[in-house]
Amino acid sequence: MSDKPVIITDQATDQSLELPVIRGTEGDPTLDINKLYKNLGYFTYDPGFAATASCTSDITFIDGGKGILRYRGYPIEQLAEKSTFVEVAYLLLYGELPANDEYEAFRHDITYHTMVHEKLNTFISGFHYDAHPMAMMAGVVGSLAAFYHDRMDPKDPEHRALAAKRLIAKMPTIAAACYRHHMGWPVAYPKNKLNYCERFLDMMFSVPAEPYEINPVAAKALDLLFILHADHEQNASTSTVRLVGSTGANPYACIAAGIAALWGPAHGGANEAVLNMLNQIGDVSNVPKYMAKAKDRDDPFRLMGFGHRVYKNYDPRASIIREACHEVLDDLGVDDPLLELAMELEKIALEDEYFVRRKLYPNVDFYSGIIYKALGFPTSMFTVMFAIARTVGWVSQWLEQSENPTRIGRPRQVYNGPTVRDYVEISSR
Numbered sequence: 001m002s003d004k005p006v007i008i009t010d011q012a013t014d015q016s017l018e019l020p021v022i023r024g025t026e027g028d029p030t031l032d033i034n035k036l037y038k039n040l041g042y043f044t045y046d047p048g049f050a051a052t053a054s055c056t057s058d059i060t061f062i063d064g065g066k067g068i069l070r071y072r073g074y075p076i077e078q079l080a081e082k083s084t085f086v087e088v089a090y091l092l093l094y095g096e097l098p099a100n101d102e103y104e105a106f107r108h109d110i111t112y113h114t115m116v117h118e119k120l121n122t123f124i125s126g127f128h129y130d131a132h133p134m135a136m137m138a139g140v141v142g143s144l145a146a147f148y149h150d151r152m153d154p155k156d157p158e159h160r161a162l163a164a165k166r167l168i169a170k171m172p173t174i175a176a177a178c179y180r181h182h183m184g185w186p187v188a189y190p191k192n193k194l195n196y197c198e199r200f201l202d203m204m205f206s207v208p209a210e211p212y213e214i215n216p217v218a219a220k221a222l223d224l225l226f227i228l229h230a231d232h233e234q235n236a237s238t239s240t241v242r243l244v245g246s247t248g249a250n251p252y253a254c255i256a257a258g259i260a261a262l263w264g265p266a267h268g269g270a271n272e273a274v275l276n277m278l279n280q281i282g283d284v285s286n287v288p289k290y291m292a293k294a295k296d297r298d299d300p301f302r303l304m305g306f307g308h309r310v311y312k313n314y315d316p317r318a319s320i321i322r323e324a325c326h327e328v329l330d331d332l333g334v335d336d337p338l339l340e341l342a343m344e345l346e347k348i349a350l351e352d353e354y355f356v357r358r359k360l361y362p363n364v365d366f367y368s369g370i371i372y373k374a375l376g377f378p379t380s381m382f383t384v385m386f387a388i389a390r391t392v393g394w395v396s397q398w399l400e401q402s403e404n405p406t407r408i409g410r411p412r413q414v415y416n417g418p419t420v421r422d423y424v425e426i427s428s429r
Ligand code: SDX
Pocket: 048, 231, 232, 234, 235, 236, 265, 266, 267, 268, 270, 294, 295, 301, 302, 303, 304, 305, 306, 307, 308, 309, 310, 358, 360, 363, 364, 365
């Protein structure tokens, strides 16, 4: 659909400029402001990039008003019900659902890249036992560049394809090794006869002293959570990966930067913060006190797992996870009072004018931790789980950018510092 341009006029000079309108296959129209500074001498100011498109992409579409999320056009609800995480990884990476032979070849490649260099385990053993696993992940994933420096040129298509598979395959291995270092257990090596989620559970929880039984309910729940967390267009960590990628940095540095960005409690760190918050609230009788804190501008407390920059409706992932909570906890025979507390908190918040007016709904992080906890993961590993899944999105977005490199990302600023002044000798200060 061709859109008429938007004309802006500078009232100070009476100069006008036609801004072309860019319209994608889905989503809101966007103004191309490329000529704004050159023609009218103005930058645009948009802290937090709330109204700024940083790139074009074919990968993931979100409609925040309608609560829609699609990977390469496929609704998240259908993928959650019918697909698997490895198949979704193929879809996000290559743009189409794989035929059987394509799927098997991809699954084989991912499976046979799960090992890491033994020296990486030595690196992990150097951390203090109580190091936060996200701190370890950011360091260790970045250090993969020290092992693969001969094949990580972002300009080389073969190197890009190999790095993509290596990262997706090795994230669970590294995550499990970080957890086991904390537990004081020996590393459990990947078993290639298992599928992606079974293998990760085995690497996490098996102990040498006895055989480890994979619980199919746990493996299926993990696969679902990984599908739901795989990509989410230009969120903070993905934008970080793209910005680092725009400098020509190697893929391991880009993904390590994404891990660091995801760790923040306003982003992927929220799933850990939600469980800590629910434990802090403790009982439904305390909900009113914490709701008041969440609404108090002078109180830093926020209802973690609530609100979203894009979703001004229910996060479709949160709906799916909330349903899965009941099934998984029932199947596992787990009775977690925190689930009831979370649902009561959601109910009260969604009836509260403060949350209704600001369109604050539960997001992907509100319920996910309850399932992770039921599967035996410690709270400190929750964001690591998010990072394992989001590596597929980060890598897909990095590939898309690397295939059509953009100029280096370099935002400008509004300078409010001191105007020019001369140096004063210390003797005169
Ligand atoms: C993820 O971007 C993505 O796609 C991210 C993600 C992904 O898949 O990659 O979806 C994953 O990061 C989900 C979000 C997880 N974070 C949390 O749950 C942390 C709690 N949420 C908030 O910090 C907040 O809602 C954000 C960070 C998620 C969104 O922040 P925005 O868009 O900058 O919104 P805002 O801070 O401007 O809030 C608007 C208003 C403010 O009140 P007023 O100034 O209008 O009075 O809503 C209030 C905020 O104070 N508000 C909250 C709130 N979230 C927003 N008040 C209480 N509790 C909250 N959780």
